[in-house]
Amino acid sequence: MIDVVGFLVSWLTLLGIYSILALTLNFESGVSGVTNFGKVLFYGVGAYTAAALTVYLVLILNGFDVTKTPPYSVEGIVALGQLAGQNPALNLALFALSLVLAFLAAGLLGYLLSYPILRVGPAFVGFTLLSSGELMRIFLQHFEPVGASKGLMSIPGPFAWVPEPRARELAFLGVVLALLALTYVVLDRLVNSPLGRTLRAVREDEVAALCLGKHVPRLKATVLFIGSGFTGVAGALLAYYLTAVNPGMFVPAVTFNVWAMIILGGMGNLRGSLVGAALLTLFDRLLTFLTPQLGITVISPDYVRWFSVGLLIVALLLLRPQGLLPEEPVRTPALEELEVALRGGGSG
Amino acid sequence: MLPGYPYSIVNFLHYLFFYLLFSLPLTLSYRNTKVINFAHSNFITYGMYTAVFLHGLLGNTSLLAAAAAAFLVGGSMALLNNIAVFRPLERRGASPSMIMIASMGLWIMYNYLLYMLADVAHFFSRKNFVSYSKIAYSDVPELSIAGFTLSQSFVASMLAALGLVAALYLFLEKTRLGRAMRAVSDNPVLAEVSGIPRDTIVNLTWLIAGGVAAVGGAVWTCFSGTITPQSGDAMILQVFTVSFIGGLVSLLRTGLGALAISFIENVGIAALNTYLGVPTSFRPFLTFATLLTILIASPPLGAAGGLPYRFRRRRG
Amino acid sequence: MASILEVNSVSKRFGGVVALEEVTLSVPERGIVGLIGPNGSGKTTLFNVVTGFHVPDKGEVWFRNQGGMERIDGLNPNEVFAKGIVRTFQVPRLFKNLTVLENLLVTPWNQLGERPLAALRRGWEREERELARRAIELLRRFDLLPYANTRVSELSAAHIKLVETVRGLMTPARLYLLDEPAAGVEAGVAHRLFSLVRELREREGLTFFIVEHRIEILTRYVDYLYVLHNGKLLAEGKPEEVISDPRVVEAYIGGG
Ligand SMILES: Nc1ncnc2c1ncn2[C@@H]1O[C@H](COP(=O)(O)OP(=O)(O)OP(=O)(O)O)[C@@H](O)[C@H]1O
Ligand SMILES: [Mg+2]
Numbered sequence: 001m002i003d004v005v006g007f008l009v010s011w012l013t014l015l016g017i018y019s020i021l022a023l024t025l026n027f028e029s030g031v032s033g034v035t036n037f038g039k040v041l042f043y044g045v046g047a048y049t050a051a052a053l054t055v056y057l058v059l060i061l062n063g064f065d066v067t068k069t070p071p072y073s074v075e076g077i078v079a080l081g082q083l084a085g086q087n088p089a090l091n092l093a094l095f096a097l098s099l100v101l102a103f104l105a106a107g108l109l110g111y112l113l114s115y116p117i118l119r120v121g122p123a124f125v126g127f128t129l130l131s132s133g134e135l136m137r138i139f140l141q142h143f144e145p146v147g148a149s150k151g152l153m154s155i156p157g158p159f160a161w162v163p164e165p166r167a168r169e170l171a172f173l174g175v176v177l178a179l180l181a182l183t184y185v186v187l188d189r190l191v192n193s194p195l196g197r198t199l200r201a202v203r204e205d206e207v208a209a210l211c212l213g214k215h216v217p218r219l220k221a222t223v224l225f226i227g228s229g230f231t232g233v234a235g236a237l238l239a240y241y242l243t244a245v246n247p248g249m250f251v252p253a254v255t256f257n258v259w260a261m262i263i264l265g266g267m268g269n270l271r272g273s274l275v276g277a278a279l280l281t282l283f284d285r286l287l288t289f290l291t292p293q294l295g296i297t298v299i300s301p302d303y304v305r306w307f308s309v310g311l312l313i314v315a316l317l318l319l320r321p322q323g324l325l326p327e328e329p330v331r332t333p334a335l336e337e338l339e340v341a342l343r344g345g346g347s348g
Numbered sequence: 349m350l351p352g353y354p355y356s357i358v359n360f361l362h363y364l365f366f367y368l369l370f371s372l373p374l375t376l377s378y379r380n381t382k383v384i385n386f387a388h389s390n391f392i393t394y395g396m397y398t399a400v401f402l403h404g405l406l407g408n409t410s411l412l413a414a415a416a417a418a419f420l421v422g423g424s425m426a427l428l429n430n431i432a433v434f435r436p437l438e439r440r441g442a443s444p445s446m447i448m449i450a451s452m453g454l455w456i457m458y459n460y461l462l463y464m465l466a467d468v469a470h471f472f473s474r475k476n477f478v479s480y481s482k483i484a485y486s487d488v489p490e491l492s493i494a495g496f497t498l499s500q501s502f503v504a505s506m507l508a509a510l511g512l513v514a515a516l517y518l519f520l521e522k523t524r525l526g527r528a529m530r531a532v533s534d535n536p537v538l539a540e541v542s543g544i545p546r547d548t549i550v551n552l553t554w555l556i557a558g559g560v561a562a563v564g565g566a567v568w569t570c571f572s573g574t575i576t577p578q579s580g581d582a583m584i585l586q587v588f589t590v591s592f593i594g595g596l597v598s599l600l601r602t603g604l605g606a607l608a609i610s611f612i613e614n615v616g617i618a619a620l621n622t623y624l625g626v627p628t629s630f631r632p633f634l635t636f637a638t639l640l641t642i643l644i645a646s647p648p649l650g651a652a653g654g655l656p657y658r659f660r661r662r663r664g
Numbered sequence: 665m666a667s668i669l670e671v672n673s674v675s676k677r678f679g680g681v682v683a684l685e686e687v688t689l690s691v692p693e694r695g696i697v698g699l700i701g702p703n704g705s706g707k708t709t710l711f712n713v714v715t716g717f718h719v720p721d722k723g724e725v726w727f728r729n730q731g732g733m734e735r736i737d738g739l740n741p742n743e744v745f746a747k748g749i750v751r752t753f754q755v756p757r758l759f760k761n762l763t764v765l766e767n768l769l770v771t772p773w774n775q776l777g778e779r780p781l782a783a784l785r786r787g788w789e790r791e792e793r794e795l796a797r798r799a800i801e802l803l804r805r806f807d808l809l810p811y812a813n814t815r816v817s818e819l820s821a822a823h824i825k826l827v828e829t830v831r832g833l834m835t836p837a838r839l840y841l842l843d844e845p846a847a848g849v850e851a852g853v854a855h856r857l858f859s860l861v862r863e864l865r866e867r868e869g870l871t872f873f874i875v876e877h878r879i880e881i882l883t884r885y886v887d888y889l890y891v892l893h894n895g896k897l898l899a900e901g902k903p904e905e906v907i908s909d910p911r912v913v914e915a916y917i918g919g920g
């Protein structure tokens with residue numbers, strides 16, 4: 001018997017998280033031309049900020065000595081499991097605090113990293129961010145306070161005190177969707193404003209934008225702050241959803257997955273990103289569901305999956321570079337004025 | 349006396365040779381084609397695996413044969429990329445960023461295609477190709493100089509790297525085709541240089557770039573302890589940083605970059621380890637710090653579509 | 665009349681090529697000044713130096729602001745723009761995937777809605793509407809209104825050139841540097857363009873410095889003319905005098 005509701009809830013939760021990633025990447029790369037190949041860096045920073053903050057504070061506030069029972073030790077993990085459902089107010093407060101800090105940590109990192117890469121071309125930007133992501137992973141693998149390669153486990157979620165699992169999942173899904181809506185509204189407003197127009201201009205021709213007085217480096221730094229901040233929030237949500245983080249979750253492939261989503265959906269079109277994220281996460285789910293049935297044993301289905309992501313990117317760029325939903329003109333009141341002028345021009 | 353002597357020095361030279369083999373083709377390909385190719389590390393990895401498959405499936409023990417095959421494999425991959433992806437995109441007027449993103453897509457494809465090939469090869473031969481150990485070749489000598497033994501891979505990479513540098517120099521300076529190639533990189537809009545169409549030159553560039561990087565990969569198989577489908581990617585930070593030091597256009601400065609990065613990663617880390625106790629696993633961070641320092645202190649202005657300005661008062 | 669722009673013995677070389685050598689000239693406030701010269705004589709390079717695109721090897725560029733003259737060479741292009749100098753490009757650099765209207769609306773400096781918080785909170789709509797009306801007015805003038813919602817990449821070359829110039833006129837700057845605005849544009853449209861230049865000067869007191877190869881059109885509108893030849897200033901003066909100057913005739917006939 002297939003558990004349809006269970007499938008929907010878990011798919012929608014992951015979809016929500018991925019949609020935030022896709023929206024922000026589209027804002028950074030599709031709209032503003034900052035080729036961010038290091039999405040996973042900010043995602044990981046957000047996740048680890050939330051995870052570390054929560055496990056440490058839960059232990060400390062409950063009177064544990066984290067130098068003796070660190071959260072990554074067996075005793076720590078057991079203790080976290082027992083404490084998880086005891087104090088709803090604490091859980092919710094930590095959750096809120098984590099989201100804010102994840103936003104700030106990832107956003108500030110994006111802002112800082114923008115400094116060395118503002119003056120150089122997209123190749124350098126893409127590459128620097130890509131390697132930053134990899135270095136973060138190497139660092140986390142060796143950094144004992146966050147559990148090194150094992151990572152952190154048993155992270156108390158905001159609704160860990162809800163006894164009924166389905167209700168807990170639904171509540172979390174609600175939060176994810178609310179944050180997704182917030183991200184969408186913020187980015188949609190930014191994109192459909194004079195700022196969004198200027199960012200598109202920067203994407204098209206940096207030098208011309210500069211000669212029209214636009215402070216290109218500052219604009220890009222702003223974009224990276226906002227985009228990375230929301231990416232950090234997505235990371236925090238992931239940490240709570242899986243109740244665990246480890247360095248293996250933040251491989252470059254995650255970044256490329258999100259790239260495939262925005263190229264499929266249409267670069268520069270925010271709604272497209274939602275569509276792209278939906279299609280690709282669905283594809284993932286179906287693949288995990290179907291491969292056992294097919295009985296292919298020679299080749300690992302994971303490889304097929306990732307190969308298809310690469311193929312999808314290349315094929316789309318060749319055959320349908322505008323994606324499913326092409327970019328639309330910036331929606332501002334200027335369009336209404338134009339409408340009026342065109343109609344008036346027709347009659348007069 | 350330098351810390352870690354003499355191994356740090358030997359390793360320094362050893363890596364220098366490899367970085368020359370890996371990065372010079374990257375610089376060459378960018379400056380002639382203006383395509384930033386993230387799939388460059390695939391050429392290296394596929395070069396390695398050409399040697400690995402030849403050894404594991406056919407029992408080949410000649411490095412020369414492996415390198416020749418690797419050249420063909422890497423060169424044809426690069427040509428195929430250009431003909432099937434880069435050139436159509438360019439024709440359509442896609443921006444350099446879009447072409448770069450396409451190369452990233454190719455990178456992922458090749459990467460997992462290799463995993464699949466390793467799985468299939470495993471199915472037939474029952475050998476583990478996802479982690480393959482160092483290959484001993486029969487046609488490369490070990491050299492002894494003044495009581496000092498230079499390993500097979502040292503000799504091979506030295507010959508390959510020096511051969512590459514000499515061949516590139518002779519080709520670019522002394523032949524008509526080479527001079528046409530330089531003219532193309534100086535003026536990318538020229539459709540035809542001294543009777544040779546630009547397309548021909550671009551294709552030739554890809555063939556050389558892919559081929560040489562793959563030869564470097566083949567040589568790597570007698571050096572590295574284990575070879576995995578990630579081996580090429582593991583070096584992407586170093587390879588790109590070296591080329592970035594050359595601003596992606598200057599072959600001479602790419603050579604200096606190889607020198608600098610190899611020095612920092614071997615002698616530099618040995619010194620830090622000895623005097624400050626920095627663990628050697630810190631190596632990539634040192635390379636990355638070098639990359640950031642270069643981007644801040646002397647950014648390759650205007651290179652690869654960047655702004656030609658520093659955003660400082662430029663008057664003294 | 666007081667000058668708004670002064671170029672003092674500016675030199676600029678690219679490798680072996682001397683693009684500008686000891687060029688000294690000035691543009692009076694509310695003037696319409698032309699700059700002509702054979703191909704490769706350094707006209708565009710001079711614009712590039714003035715707008716911060718290039719740093720001169722030697723010499724200075726001064727621009728008038730409220731207080732007095734201020735040195736602007738070596739500033740970044742965006743800073744020069746902020747001082748009130750707008751330039752257009754000889755080879756248009758429009759934003760290809762943006763519509764014509766969007767291209768125009770990008771130009772004005774320091775729009776309220778360009779600030780992230782303001783863009784979020786809204787409140788910039790009024791300014792946006794005003795700018796839009798100005799843009800529509802300009803487009804209408806040059807029969808470009810039907811193309812307002814067309815992506816630039818779909819326009820003809822002549823329209824692209826025209827939009828490049830019109831985009832420059834979107835913002836109220838004090839000095840406009842127009843690089844060959846009439847190149848490839850129909851004669852009638854070119855005259856309309858220059859009439860608008862005249863009108864803007866009369867009505868809003870703006871200053872224009874214009875590079876143009878179509879001398880027969882240019883001379884009817886400018887009040888002063890400079891001639892560059894091989895990077896050096898060859899002649900200057902009233903248009904009629906300059907174009908009958910034997911040295912100028914010689915330079916044009918002799919070629920570059
Ligand atoms: N960025 C550059 N790098 C190298 N050389 C340049 C550069 N810009 C201009 N030059 C050279 O400087 C000289 C003057 O060029 P410039 O573009 O200023 O001439 P121009 O008067 O605008 O010519 P045209 O009428 O053809 O537009 C030319 O020889 C040109 O090749
Ligand atoms: Mg010119």
